[in-house]
Amino acid sequence: MKPKDQVPAARLWAAYNYPYMASALFALRFVPDDKVEQIAGDEYFRVYINYEATNDWPVDVLGVEMIHQVGHLLRGHALRAREIELRESDLFRWVDAVDAELNDDLLEGHPLPEASASPDELGLPDSLFGEEYFFRGTTRTGRQRDCGSSAHGNLRPWEEPPPKQGRDGVTAEERELIKRRVASDALAHQRNHGSTPAGMLRWANSLLAPQVDWRTELGAKLRRGISEITGSVDYSYQRPNRRHSFASKVILPNLRARTPEVSVVLDTSASMNEELLGQALSEIDGLLSTGGIRFDSVRVFTCDSEAGSPQKVRKASDIQLIGGGGTDLSQGIMAAVQTRPNPNLLLVVTDGWTLWPESSPNGSRTIAVLVGEDPPGTPDWVERVVVREAKGRMEIEQLNRVTLDLPN
Numbered sequence: 001m002k003p004k005d006q007v008p009a010a011r012l013w014a015a016y017n018y019p020y021m022a023s024a025l026f027a028l029r030f031v032p033d034d035k036v037e038q039i040a041g042d043e044y045f046r047v048y049i050n051y052e053a054t055n056d057w058p059v060d061v062l063g064v065e066m067i068h069q070v071g072h073l074l075r076g077h078a079l080r081a082r083e084i085e086l087r088e089s090d091l092f093r094w095v096d097a098v099d100a101e102l103n104d105d106l107l108e109g110h111p112l113p114e115a116s117a118s119p120d121e122l123g124l125p126d127s128l129f130g131e132e133y134f135f136r137g138t139t140r141t142g143r144q145r146d147c148g149s150s151a152h153g154n155l156r157p158w159e160e161p162p163p164k165q166g167r168d169g170v171t172a173e174e175r176e177l178i179k180r181r182v183a184s185d186a187l188a189h190q191r192n193h194g195s196t197p198a199g200m201l202r203w204a205n206s207l208l209a210p211q212v213d214w215r216t217e218l219g220a221k222l223r224r225g226i227s228e229i230t231g232s233v234d235y236s237y238q239r240p241n242r243r244h245s246f247a248s249k250v251i252l253p254n255l256r257a258r259t260p261e262v263s264v265v266l267d268t269s270a271s272m273n274e275e276l277l278g279q280a281l282s283e284i285d286g287l288l289s290t291g292g293i294r295f296d297s298v299r300v301f302t303c304d305s306e307a308g309s310p311q312k313v314r315k316a317s318d319i320q321l322i323g324g325g326g327t328d329l330s331q332g333i334m335a336a337v338q339t340r341p342n343p344n345l346l347l348v349v350t351d352g353w354t355l356w357p358e359s360s361p362n363g364s365r366t367i368a369v370l371v372g373e374d375p376p377g378t379p380d381w382v383e384r385v386v387v388r389e390a391k392g393r394m395e396i397e398q399l400n401r402v403t404l405d406l407p408n
């Protein structure tokens with residue numbers, strides 16, 4: 001097949017097999033360039049292709065590459081790379097990670113993009129976010145793939161300047177419209193055919209899900225957590241049962257409601273948005289008070305790459321924000337659950353760009369209050385409330401996560 005016929009045929013193949021991606025596929029502009037190894041994209045829906053290197057590719061191979069490039073753009077991999085301040089030395093590891101996120105959604109029987117990574121190659125299961133593959137996955141050896149700035153945000157030598165007034169590329173406003181159209185089509189495809197891949201559904205739902213006030217959602221989660229703890233009872237020897245203690249030398253225990261033990265792990269790394277952090281802490285202070293828990297009974301652990309000593313303060317504004325370096329909140333979480341008495345409600349206030357323990361620590365109910373735009377994924381044992389600023393007001397994005405049952 002001649003190069004000029006190769007792209008239209010592959011685009012039609014991709015749109016036929018992934019119809020919900022058609023709006024994005026037909027927005028792609030192909031730029032012939034022999035400086036790119038095979039194929040790569042930029043952030044403006046331009047795909048640079050070396051026709052000589054790809055001339056013998058079958059239609060389905062090039063079609064899968066188109067789906068792959070569109071996936072980087074729709075899921076904002078370049079923006080997400082900037083948010084974690086991706087270093088040039090980690091560029092190829094990041095590409096492997098976000099490739100694994102995308103490749104999990106290819107239909108059965110379709111080839112993987114040339115030299116791209118799968119979740120299995122990174123030693124992790126399917127259906128994770130790119131950040132999870134990046135921070136937790138193994139480093140792949142062998143050929144390294146560069147998908148272009150569409151995947152990591154770093155300009156490559158072959159890329160053209162940003163388009164002017166929508167010419168020769170897609171503007172930021174047009175990109176948002178395309179994303180919403182694809183998300184809507186993906187959900188409609190699931191309703192009508194039931195075959196939209198799980199990762200695509202997760203992305204579409206998170207983009208189009210109706211948003212409610214974050215304070216309402218956080219309050220509901222805290223009240224539910226507190227009520228489940230105080231609603232359960234346990235035996236206590238602090239107050240012997242008087243009806244039996246005088247008649248027997250055996251001291252019988254009394255049934256008492258459990259008192260919630262609450263700890264807060266506070267991300268104090270340099271990436272945190274201080275204004276949103278302050279609002280989240282203030283709201284937590286008020287919500288705990290309405291639940292009958294004084295803030296001065298709560299243990300607060302500040303953490304960047306190391307956990308600080310527990311603080312007990314009268315109000316949230318008295319917390320000493322110690323830190324400012326990198327982020328590894330697993331240190332703060334483990335410090336909190338290893339402090340006696342163990343917390344049965346753990347609040348983690350963070351922007352989400354951190355390592356997490358692999359499993360729920362000591363069965364504590366954990367709520368992550370995620371501060372900032374488009375936070376990364378969290379483990380399944382974490383409940384999420386996303387606090388972000390949009391168009392002058394605070395909004396919450398509630399992602400469907402597994403809710404843990406408290407231990408009896």
